[in-house]
Amino acid sequence: MGKKIIPIIFILLLIMGINVHNPVLAAGNSNEDMTRAEVYVNQAIDLASKGDLSGAGKAYDQFNKTWRQIEEGIKADSATAYRDIESNMGKVVYALTIKKQDQVLVALKDLKAVNDKFASGGYPKEAGFKEEDITLDEFIMLLQETKKEVKEQNQHDALEGIKKASDSWLSVEGVVVAQSATVYSDSERDLVTIQAMLSDNPPNYKEANKTIDNMINYLTPLANKSQYTYWDAAMILIREGLEALLVVIALMSFVKKSGEGKGKAWIWSGVLSGLGVSVILAIIVKFIISSGAFGNNNALIGGWTGVFAAVMLLYMSYWLHSQSNIADWNRYIREKSQTALTTGKLISLGVLAFLAVFREGTETVLFYIGMASQIKLQSLLIGFLIGAAILGILAYLMVYVGLKLPLRPFFMVSSIIVFYLCIKFTGMGIHSLQLAGLIPTTNSVSIPSIDFFALYPSWESTIPQMILVLGALLIILFKNIKSKKLITSTNNNI
Structure with a gap:
């Protein structure tokens, strides 16, 4: 039973680990923290007044580093002070960039003034900082x-x-x-x-x-649009749920074909965990920390889950392709004593189902929450049910067709679908990490933008996708050459 909560533990660790690169000082008196940090502003003013703008810049950098460690305390005490300090810090950076001594001095003194005001209790205590959602x-x-x-x-x-x-x-x-x-x-x-x-x-x-x-x-x-219809609501679920559905159906069809009953339980465990965590996270984002405040972390979560899912899909695609030979599949079954899947693969099926559903599920729930104020509740519910029904019909057709296929075409088609999703999840994952600012972006006008493959005009996201395609082609070529040699060798022996 404990193993079935692996997907939930995994994603909670992921969420908690997102901001480990941004350490925060232990909780203390934010006024005293500001007084200590302001030593660097005073140093910068002294150096700038002597014409040493380079030294002033280095002193300001020390203040900025300290600020990143204490800003949560200031933010919790006074949203107004936090905004004023951040605004004046921006002016200092700009003045140092253009390297004009008089502007640097003015900007630093303005920053010192708001810092002093906060440290002396000049800003009223507020109930904490909460960024509101915007229209x-x-x-x-x-x-x-x-x-x-x-x-x-x-x-x-x-x-x-x-x-x-x-x-x-x-x-x-x-x-x-x-x-x-x-x-x-x-x-x-x-x-x-x-x-x-x-x-x-x-x-x-x-x-x-x-x-x-x-x-x-x-x-x-x-x-300009102020009202949405049930069809708008239905299309959100259809669009966002299709990728997750393809992953889940490919896994379900596979375990049915292999005759491994336990696989279904693991997949459903991953699906339900993904849906549950999606709803919980979306509600927390909307009603506790707000969408605006969570924007960057959402991109990080979407990026990392996309990348992890892509890695697992790549392995799954290769494994499915490798079993497309009926003799290889029968030999694999015999080696496993009629057990088609090892425990490790069963767990991976659940984790993969979880990642696919969680990635798409969180955004879907947030989309619905975002449009809830601009659509009648009845239309929202009808749209959701229509979208779910259409996805259900598609799922049934996919499973039905998949089970009717002979072994070789089944594995070939499944491997192609899973590999396509691998390419798309790779592009989407890297793009989300770029949106979060974790990965740099090198634009290129020579790269087209193709939504179907999640192809974006940047080398950082395109090169990994190209490597995947090239690697797949080389593997297929190698297998064809090996197969031809084996046939030739068999014919010669005859």
Whole structure:
């Protein structure tokens, strides 16, 4: 029984481990923490007044490092103070970037003033910091503000703006995907592309401005819609559930073909765990920490689960392909004493089902929560039931057709489907990690954007997909050569 909770433990560890790279100081008095941190601001002011901007920059960097360790305490005490300090820190970074002594001094003194105000208790105590979800109109305004910074070629503030938009994307993506899957995919692609353009050295302001303009143009018509139908709700479940369904059905068909009854229990355990954790996490995000505050972590979770699932799908695809020879399959059954799957493979089936359902399930639930205020409850429920019914029919047809296929075509078709999902999950996973800022992005106009394969115009996500395809072709070629040699050798012996 304990083994069946492996998927849940795995994902909880993953979620808890996401922010281990950002240590936080032990809880203490945030006013005293700020007083200690401000020593570095005073050093920076002293050095800047002497004309040593390089030294001032290094001193400010020390303040910034300390700030990252104490900011949670300040954020919990006063949201207003937190925002004022962050805003003035941005001004300091910009002033140091353009290397103008007078502006550096002004920015540092302004930062010192808000720090002093907080340390002396000048900011009122608040109930903590909670970023509110934003509307699509407000999201478009974020893009417009970022565009303004891009036009002024203010790299730091432009980057901060597009990162804020990326973090806020979770608040509005449900509204977008309910109306257009294409616009949803384009938006996620362009958010990553703009960050890469602004991070370049030198920044590509011209293309960044053009891409932001394009985003504003295709998102604006969607912001005008205030009511959704049951079909909008149904399409969300169909679109988001199809990839997970393909994985689960491929696994179910496989265990039925192998005659391994225990495999079904593991798969259903993974499916139900994935659904349960998805709902729990989505509710926590929506009603406790908000979509806006969770935006970056959502991309990290989606990215890592996508990558892990892709690795497991790659193995599954290779294994299915290797069993497409009937003689090999019969020999495998005999070696396992009529037990088609080892315990390790049974566990992996459950984990893979969990990852596939969890990755798609969390977004689906968040989409529904996001559009709940703009659709009648009756329409939402009807749409959900229609989507579930369509997925159920597709599942039945897939299983029925799969069981009717002879062994060799079954394994060949299954391996192709699973390999396709491996390629798509790889692209989606890496792209999500790029959206979170964990992996850099190198854009290329020579790479097309193809949603069906989750192909994005960046080398970091495309190269692994190309390696997978090339590796698969080499394996097939090697097996064909080996098979021909075996046939030739057999004929010669005869």
